[in-house]
Amino acid sequence: MVPYDLYRLLRCPTCGSRDLIVTDGGVACAACHAEYPRRNGYLDLMPRGVEFGYVSKYVSEEEELAHELDYRDLAPPLLAAGVRNRALRRLLDLRPTDIVLDSGCGNGRFAAWNANRVRLMVGVDPATLFADEAIKTVALVQGDARRLPFADGMFDKAFSIDVLEHFPRDVIDAYLSETARVLRPGGRFLVFSNTREPSRLQPLVEASRWLGRQFVRAGVYDFEREARRKSDHIKALATWEDVLEAMRHAGLRPVRVVFWNSVATSFVEHVLMKLGEAVVGRSRREAPHRAAAASTDDGAPIGEGTAREIRARQRMRARLQRRGPVYYALLAVTLFMELDLWLFGRARSGSYFIVVEKPEVRRLIED
Template sequence: MIVTAAGVHCASCSTDYPVHGGYIDLMPRAVEFGYVSKYVAEEAELSEELDYRELAPPLLAAGVRNRALVRMLDLKRNDVVLDNGCGTAKHAVWNADRVGLMIGSDPATMFADAALEEVALAKADSRRLPFADNSIDKAFSIDVLEHFPRDVIDDYLAETARTLRPGGRFFAFSNTSDPSSLQFLTDASRKLGRAFVRAGVYDFERQARRKSDHIKALRTWDDVLDAMQQAGLRPVKIVFWNSVFTSFVEHVLMKLGEAVLGSARRGKAKAPSATPAAAVSEGTHREIRARQRMRARLDRRGPTYYALMAVTLMMELDLWLFGSLKSGSYFIVVEKP
């Protein structure tokens, strides 16, 4: 390999891997895959509505996920860590200072600005990871597996296992279709949320679009364990997320706050421009305005930040109180023997 200012040149195959403003393109050449993620196929359209460039602190549901990641994966100062399917790479950014080297890998390049500056980013496909065998100490995957058909999941996990060193660990957060024994409590919050939707207070269009390609090929918890075993990965720790408190926050409390804070009458805030391919709804505009205004408040680490941190800790009670009760959403740590 020859490293230049423009990227990396492979002398043996004469392939160039260019650098693009903060990430390197390491996508496999001359390989065609049958499955293409929506985030790759519709990257231009989705970039209009995902509001991905700026990052807030790890709060609310993202904060619960991140706290579980830090706690369960036990990140160390000398670790080489891979965020496999990193998306915006927000979790990589939030934890980059905890480890020796943080790598983010994704075939879509909707990376946050902070990630372009603080994380070693690669445009790459998880079915052909551009990393050597046994080169990664720890890896993680958050909200990824539910997007893939089973054959892609198998390739994804096999490649993750290949790159992990012996004794290396992989943390995943995803969800199956398994019902929770506490479903009646979460359904109550969702029913209240639907009442506000019918009243026109807010909507869930943006969330529905983001989740529109969820396949959940691992439909049951047994499917999850089977996939990990097939990849040669041994379960070490499991925590389920029965979203009793979380459902109320996400379906009612947070959406009411967005409806108020995202009102167009509260002043001007930049909003994404709609494209013919994917018009952005007013509900999506309102949600993005609310997030932009909230980020401005959170940067000051004042009362708003600490109020949301308190809500985050309340949501985390779902893990501490009900984490042993099987549900659709789960955190799992597996180890390569």
């Protein structure tokens, strides 16, 4: 979706000019003459003639990852994504008058889930693996967070879910500084990410992971797709002190923190959910203890574990749209996982939600 209100927010990501002309095909910059086409449901606002040292695998391997990400269809926000989304709504306090940025939106699921709660929801990502629902409901932009194509102070709020752990430190600094630039004074920014720090409750988490490894050894399921998804995690912000320092460096003031000690979550993700996927995702032609090679529709090879997981998710999405017993069972599991935030949210751990604020000018001068 490319609504008219989106054009009001833009500036040229190449030269920084606000002298932009809306054309039949997209946007053109009158200052540097760069052209930014409108594509299938989004604007291509990548900076022209700029070479970045770091490129995410979701950009460099976009075509290959499209086969296994199963990104086009969205399920309701449940399980770990549901916990993230409920925390996002609660901590960021989204309002009908807000203009909100999802920076590094991925397929746009969090933006799409919350688009009807705000005045305008904008999603930006350098990769274009956007879900169909996001294309319909979110103002989508292909752009780089190191040079956001928006003018200063355009957004009331912003959020970043599962993004920072992918970046080296210099990219994190640029990402946070650009986010601070496009926030209005007093605007708030929610980040969910993780450091390398174990929590004091780690033995309970490891117990679920140990149980999951036993099922992997027995050939019941595997974590092939999860390992692929996390293969580029850098976690340059290795400690909580690193997180706070990075926020301060960008001129952002911490307002609230909730840690996610994944005691209940680990059991669900490493055992309960994987067992369910193994059952629901089994091919009708698949023998009980036999793993066969699989491929996508265009022949790209993927492992049987990944294929089984994709089948399970596709079959479950069809059931969840009906809001029947399966939906409410998974909602109950989501609320069980959310207990981690309510019971252990003050105990420092690797995973965290942090809300930061861009100080107003008067307060910044006083500080």
